[in-house]
Amino acid sequence: MTHVQTDKRGYVFDNHSPHSGEQHRCLAEALDPITTERLAATGVTAGWHCLDVGCGGGTISRWLANRVGPTGSVLATDVKPVDVVGHPNMTTAQHDITADPLPENHFDLIVARLVLQHLPERDEVLAKLVRALKPGGWLQIDEFDTSYEPVLLAPDEEGERVYEKFLAAKTELMRRNGGDPTWGRQVARAMRAAGLVDIDPRPSIRSRHAGSADLGLQLHHTHQLWDRLQSAGMTSDELHAVQAVMRDPSFRASSSVIYSVQGRKERRR
Template identity: 60%
Template sequence: MRESQGPAPGYAFDNDSVHSDELHRCLTDAYDPMTFARLAETGVTTGWRCLDVGSGSGSVARWLAERVAPTGEVMATDVKPHHLQEGPCLTAVEHDVVSDPLPEAAFDLVVARLVLQHLPERLAVLAKLVRALKPGGWLHIEEFDASYEPPLLTPDEESARLYAAFLDAKCAVLRAGGGDPHWARHAPAAMRAAGLVDIDPRPRIELRAAGSPGLLMQLNHTYHLRDELLAAGLTEAQLADVRAVMRDPSFCAASSVVYSVHGRRPRADEADEADDGLRPLPQDAR
C-alpha cells in the first residue's frame, strides 16, 4: 500500500486512513438502503450508463452494476480508488471531479453521494455533472445538513455540552477545508439553477443510538479527524470523554438531516422548461 499523503484537497476524510474501512462500513450500513431505494425510483435498468462520483468503498457502484447488467456500464471514480473493485459492468477510475474532465451527454444516471458539500468548487462541479448527463438523464445527490443533530438523551448535562462541542469542532474542520456542512439544504435550488427539472428533495432524520451505524460513524470521526479536531480546539481528554458518552447505552441523538435529491436533465423537446431552469443562481443555492 502506498504511503498516505493525507486527505485530498477539500475533503476531510482520507481514503488512506486506517479508519477509512470502518467509515465505509458505517456509511454502507446506515445509508445504502435509502440510497438504493431512491436510485430505483429513477428507473435505472439494464443497458443504462452510470457514473458514481467519489465512490468510496464502491457499494453504490456495485448495486448499480447489478441493475444495468448485462449490457450497461458503471464508471466509479475517486481520487484514491484503491478501495474499488472492478467487476462485470463496473470500471474504477482515478479521477478528481474538480480538475479532471468528464465526457458530456454520456450518462443516463450520475450519482454524487456525500461529495459536493466538501468541495469549495461545488457549484462548478455540479454544472459539470449536469453536462455529463444525457438529455433525459438523472442526477442524484445526497448530502448531510449538520446544522441539526442535537443530543436527545445524555447521561448528564455536561455530556450534552461535550457532544455539542464535538459537533461544533467537526463543522469547523469541514469549513477549514472549504466545505459547507450545511449545504445540503441548498442542493435542490442549486440543481434547479443548473437547469434540471423534476427535482425531488427528500429530507430524512434518524435516531443515533449506541451501537447504531450512524452513531458509530460519529465515533469514527473522533479518530479519523483526531488531529484536525485537536487543532480546532478540542483536547485529548475531551475526545476520550465524548467517545465514552457515545458508547453509553443511555445516549441517543438526532441525526443530521440527510437530503436525498434527484433531478433530470431536460430532453430536447422540453426546451421551454429547460429555459425556465437556466436562471441566475438564487441566494439559497450558494
C-alpha cells in the first residue's frame, strides 16, 4: 500500500510497472504487521468509516474492512489502483490525493503508508487529510527514514561498497522525483503543525538478511528499478554484484527506520 500519488516527473514505483504486483507483495510481508498493530490500537471497530490513501495491493484496506464490518466502510484509493482484491465492506477508487477532493469531517480513521514522502505537496496533502477527519478521528502515517540503514556484515569491502552505492542511487531517484526519503522523522512535527493532538510516533528497525521480507524488498528493487538505477550512476556489473551480496547468507544490514505516527483531530467543544 504505498505506491501512490506522483509528481509531474513520475512516481518512482509506478503501479503500472509489470513489477508492481511483487512490490506490493514485498511491502505487505515486510510492513503489514507494523501497520495493523498500530491501527488496532486506535480501537477501529464495527461501524467506523475509513480511508486508505495509496492503497497499493489493498492488504491494509481488507484488514480494515474486516474490522469495520457491514455497518462500516473502507474507501481504498490510489492514483493507479491495480491488483486490489475487493471486500464487501470496501470500495476502491482512482484518486489523486494531490488534486482530487475529499469529503470533509467524514472519516473516523485515515491511513497513508509510504505516500506523503513521495509528494512535493506533502504539507498540503496532510492538511487535506486532517480536514477529511471527523472530530476525534485518527490519522496514521507510516513512513521511512532511509538516512539510517547501515551495513552490519558484508562478505567483503567491495560488497559493502556496492550495497551502499545501491542505497544512495535509490535515494537520488526519490529526490530527483520530488520525494524526501527522510521524511519519516518529520511526520510527528508535521502532524502537530497541522493541528492534530495526541500525537504518538513509534519507530521500528529490523534486520535485513537473506530470506527476510525487508531485504527481499530491496532485492526486488534491483529488478524493478534496473534502468533507473543505472541512470543514477550504477553499472550493470554493480547491479549484478549487489544482487549477489543480498543473496549471501552471511550478509546483515539494518533496515531503515519506519515511523508509524498517529494523531487525532481534536473534538469540538
